[in-house]
Amino acid sequence: MNASYLRRYTELPALIYMLSERRITLLDPASWDDSNDSHYLELYRDKKKLKSVLALCFTQADETYHHWRVFAGGSGGVCVRFKRAPFLAAMKRQSGLKASAVNYLTMEDIRGHKIAVRDLPFLKRYAFQHENEFRLVYESKSDSVPKLDIELPLSCIGRITLSPWVHPALSAHVKQLLRSIDGCAKLEIVRSTLISNAEWKKLGETAS
16 A cells, blocks of 8 residues: 555546546436445435535555456556545545545444444445555535546546556557546556566576
C-alpha cells in the first residue's frame, strides 16, 4: 500500500468524461455486484431517513491482477492514480460527503459487534479485505438524486494507466486521444505491464 495515492479502476468512457468535464461522479450503489455491500448502504439511507446515498470506491492497494480483472476488465479498462492529499482536499469542498477506508469484518466479528448506523457505509465482509478499499459517500436529507458530479482539478491526477490487455499497437493512439483533451497534454499516461513485463522475463532468463 502507498499512503500517498488512491487508485480508481474504471472504464475508458468514464475516464474521458472525468477529464473532459473535470468532474468525478458518485452513483447509486443499488447496482453493485455485492448485494451485502449495497444492502448496508440502503440500510444507512433508511435508518437516517435520507433522500439520497451515493458512493464511489477506490483502492489503497498497489496494482493487482484482481483489481484489473474485476473492476476494469478488458482492453477498455483504466486505472487513475490520484494524489491522495490534494484529491481528498478537493472532495471535502462538497457538502454532505464522507470519506473513509472500509473496515472488513468476519461473520464472527459482526455477530459480536454492535453496529453503529454511522459505520454501515464503510463495512464489508472480510473475504474482500485484499481490495483495501477507500470510499466516498454522499448523503442528502432533502434531494433525491441519481448521481453527483464533484469538481475535480486535473492536478489531483498523478498517473493514468491503460489496461494490460490493450494491444501495444493501439495504446499510443489511446494516449494521444486522452492528451488531446483540453488541459491533459502533460498527463502521465502509461500502459500496464502487469501480465507481460520485459524486464521480469529477461531476469528469468538469467537463471542458472
